[in-house]
Amino acid sequence: MKLFSRSMLFVISTSLLFACSDGGESGGSAEPSRVQAFMADPAAVERGEALFIGTCAGYCHTLTRTDTDALFLFDCQWKHGGKDEEIFNTVTVGIPNTRMVGFGANFPEGEDDLWKIIAYLKTNQEPCA
């Protein structure tokens, strides 16, 4: 619930920001990236959250800091790259020699589902140093 409330606040603030800026990760492009677009769409963030809860959380990427071998994904520390495309690639291909098997193209609604998961993660990041 705490995460959800925070995500709603972030969606609103992000939407306002997008209204005044050209977006961050799109490298100065006038168009927001797919992730940024989804971050501004509460329904997309909600689907990303449902996918994350049902597929990534549970006994792996927990919602609060827990001592597991799976990384905590809300602390800005991206071991395998924190750009949207890097996260996309990590989830798609997986990490060799770990239990993080790549999901390939298995998401029910294709690539959009994974971009929405990333939008959910980026929406709920703790403040980065």
Place this chain on the structure above:
Amino acid sequence: MGNQAISAIQWLALLLLLVVLAACSEQSSDTEVTDTMVEVIENVEEDPEIDAALLARQPTTNHWLNDQPIGTGLGPVTVENLASGTSNPEQWLHYGGDYRNFRHSPITELNPDSIGELQIAWLFPTGTDGQFAMSPIVYDGIMYVTTSYNHLMALNAETGEMYWRYDHPQPEDLRVCCGPANRGAAIHGDQIIMSTLDAHLLSFDRFTGELLWDLEIQEHADGFSATAAPLIVKNMVIIGTAGGEYGIRGHFDAYDLNTRERVWRVYTVPAAGEPGVETWSGDSWKTGGAPTWSVGAYDAATNTVMWTTGNPAPDWNGDSRLGDNLYSDSVLAVDADTGEYKWHFQFTPHDVWDYDGNTTIFQVDINFEGRERQALVQANRNGYFYILDRVTGEFLSATPYVEQLNWSTMDENGRPVVNPEAVPSSAADFRVCPGILGGMNGSWAGAINPDLGLAFIPTVENCMTMRKGISVFVKGQTYMGGSPMDSDAAKGEDYGHLSAIDINTGEVKWRYMDNSPLKAGVVSTAGGVVISGSPSGKIFGLNAETGEELWTFNAGGGIRSQPVVYQVNGDTYLAIGAGDNSRTSAVPSGGQLMVFKLKDGQF
């Protein structure tokens, strides 16, 4: 310039040569330390100029063998030995003590009057962290102990002297949902058998520690692991696997200990065309879970193996697997020789709470409502204490043994009537009791004192909200469909108790309360005490009849193991593992086997 350039190239070549030599000198995992190697190490220590990188290449081994005579001269463990259970106080041959899983010793010397005289006899460090969850095997004056990450050691049961040791090399991509536990070895003939996190079954010579054979139960990368102590029945070793969080299709297997051939495999999820598959919508049976990650029971009188199963997959979203999802969260009874189906009872049809049915099953002969019954009793993770007829599987009763249970009521046939509010949803706004750990959990084992007719059940009280999500199946990846959310533990409101339950009625006779959820096993003695431990590191001994606390000892680290008692040369010992990483404590983790001895004036 030219000379300097040549010199630089020479240095580069020399460096390259050293790197190649270093790579070639990597020792294989089973290399033994030789005198020559030791000499090299000594020289290195004497020369401060030697690169630290060279020190890092010290030869190592994962296998220490024994070539000295050990033991007291007992022969191989026989079928008769195994059937005798704990009746010989110098032996502890099964995870559950005997085929009934009573974890009850005939030792009377350890009783309410003497328990206060327990003193440390010896300690043994494991060098591992994570759950130290084992139940030791004791035979012939030797104790066989497993640790997390599948280290296996043979120790002198009287002194703690180590005879041999094996550290199983693990792949880096283990499919382990819930920690690197191993719950103990099994013994048969002169073999010690251990299951592994990478879903293998290993056999060792009990005297030398030599690896006799290694068979793969399943490919671990497909989502399988094995953490249970195997069960020996006749000339077979029976073992199940974990993997319910990875969408495996569960099974338990029997292997011939002499030929190493698989005798039978019982799938816990029926395939297309088999009875029960109609309880799975679509093709969901293919990824149905129902893992078999704890030890079962064997009834020689009916030649029946009974085995329990875990949650259907995915855990918290049942939309893709409509139906009862047989035989998840069940007990299955099969013919010991053939694996042929005899009966089943399902505790939690269409589970969406992760209520694995893998807790200890006890074979008890009871008087139920005025009639003698050969019964099977179990404190299930779903919060009910079940009494079944173990010959037919008939449901007799189900009684809540936890203090908080709100996910269902129970009808007269033993089928839960689900509280719709408790079904996980996207809102996750209902505090479900019990939470995902239970109740009791198959990670630890209760005990029974047959003279008192009491089952001793270490229990978790930790309710939690659960959220349903969208699940995606990819082979070898987790497949859970949701997640636990807010828990009592996160608010510091969880707690535990060891409850004594009347095996004839399911009635709770007494509770021993603890501030922490209890997650360790129990041992019971004919002298009338029960001993267990807490995640806080407290080992405690209770009066079996009343629950009165008689003795405590601060072990320093959390207790997750299954204690045993035994005798050597007439002296009485208690062995218990401590040092679990509780994940909530700042106390450093690291396993420590602690062996206590009743005071005899010789300390």
